[in-house]
Amino acid sequence: MSAPAFEVPPFAKRCLEAARAQWGASFEHPFVLALAEGTLDAEKFRFYQMQDARYLEAFADAASLISTRCVSPVDKLWFVDAARMALVVEGELHAGYGEKLGYGPEEIAAMELTPNNRAYQDHMISAATRGTLVEAVGALTPCPWLYIALGQHLLERLGTIEDDHPYADWLRMYSDPGFNEYMNEILGRLQRFADAADEAARERAVQAFVTSVRYEWMFWQQAWEHQQWPV
Numbered sequence: 001m002s003a004p005a006f007e008v009p010p011f012a013k014r015c016l017e018a019a020r021a022q023w024g025a026s027f028e029h030p031f032v033l034a035l036a037e038g039t040l041d042a043e044k045f046r047f048y049q050m051q052d053a054r055y056l057e058a059f060a061d062a063a064s065l066i067s068t069r070c071v072s073p074v075d076k077l078w079f080v081d082a083a084r085m086a087l088v089v090e091g092e093l094h095a096g097y098g099e100k101l102g103y104g105p106e107e108i109a110a111m112e113l114t115p116n117n118r119a120y121q122d123h124m125i126s127a128a129t130r131g132t133l134v135e136a137v138g139a140l141t142p143c144p145w146l147y148i149a150l151g152q153h154l155l156e157r158l159g160t161i162e163d164d165h166p167y168a169d170w171l172r173m174y175s176d177p178g179f180n181e182y183m184n185e186i187l188g189r190l191q192r193f194a195d196a197a198d199e200a201a202r203e204r205a206v207q208a209f210v211t212s213v214r215y216e217w218m219f220w221q222q223a224w225e226h227q228q229w230p231v
């Protein structure tokens with residue numbers, strides 16, 4: 001794994017260290033490898049994108065809930081903006097692929113969540129409502145961090161993203177260096193909230209982070225296998 005292009009404060013390093021194996025597993029997932037190569041079955045990508053649109057709604061809810069728990073107006077606004085970005089910026093990516101792959105807002109709203117997607121969403125919302133502030137942000141952080149780390153890693157591996165790559169827009173979005181500042185902001189907040197918490201709360205935040213990293217792998221997996229409810 002190459003060095004990140006943003007600051008990683010000590011508490012974020014502790015979280016990443018605790019999730020090292022699960023984090024690395026996402027980089028090796030067959031869905032990710034096929035996406036990078038451009039050989040990923042369009043049906044699998046469509047399945048993933050539709051589930052992801054609903055996941056991002058939950059991310060925005062969790063970020064909005066966290067904003068209500070921040071004391072500083074600057075922090076409140078940052079989480080409101082993070083919620084907005086998930087729906088607007090990543091929403092544009094989804095709308096673009098929706099046009100190409102034939103899905104729209106109605107299909108997304110009517111679709112049933114897969115077990116893995118539902119579990120990941122519930123984990124984030126539960127941490128945002130029932131956990132301490134550091135735990136809430138610990139559960140939220142792998143979402144942007146893993147994708148940005150992955151995007152930058154894949155760009156480095158590919159060298160360049162050709163215009164005719166079927167997943168060029170996805171690869172370009174998550175390798176965009178514009179996200180480095182976003183990462184500095186969220187990891188800086190994670191550090192501050194960890195500093196203000198006691199050790200028991202910090203450890204729960206580490207565990208919440210690890211759980212989200214596991215769910216990130218499970219999110220590729222649910223799309224890879226077109227996951228269905230067993231009964």
Ligand SMILES: Cc1ncc(CN)c(N)n1
Nearest residue numbers: 052055090143144147219
């Ligand atoms: C499941 C998942 N995790 C992370 C990201 C990047 N925001 C995403 N779009 N979807």
